[in-house]
Amino acid sequence: AQSVSQHNHHVILSEAASLELGCNYSYGGTVNLFWYVQYPGQHLQLLLKYFSGDPLVKGIKGFEAEFIKSKFSFNLRKPSVQWSDTAEYFCAVNNWAGNTPLVFGKGTRLSVIA
């Protein structure tokens, strides 16, 4: 069965600090990987996704993630966070064909302070 671990429950950063959120997955086969963001009071939005090819994936709002197959990791990064990045971030995985439901990590709450 697939599972996703997000190591950081709550991260607090000052504006302009760099961000890295950890995500590790467990699955025996080839996977698709996703990062979703949930701003307060809003629905989940797709930040970026990895299906194949270049393991460094760039998403919206300056976010990127790197797939490291040997480490089963897909960490999310942003060089300089803004107050508006305050949100809950979820890592998710499904199978390579994309025909299984997304399995989510527990989420990481990011609080950016001025």
Next chain:
Amino acid sequence: GAVVSQHPSRVICKSGTSVKIECRSLDFQATTMFWYRQFPKQSLMLMATSNEGSKATYEQGVEKDKFLINHASLTLSTLTVTSAHPEDSSFYICSARPSGYNQPQHFGDGTRLSIL
């Protein structure tokens, strides 16, 4: 972009009531829809996968008779919480995936269900 509409956004009702939640894909057809449940400060837990025109597939531990799912068309799935009790209070989120290979899931705004 792909929009998923979920209604209602909030429901407060008495114990024993049945509650229906609707999930619509507004600008795409979704052969598959998913229902998740999210507890405070926890992840989204998949409850069931709904395929248009067939019976839903429930995850282990989810009561089929308690959580009735109907996916009657390519744009509409409903979740009915039957005879709801306080322990059913939660945040329910639907998701829809467009037809085709490797399509991402799109999410509704969620429904906050509170059973008194």
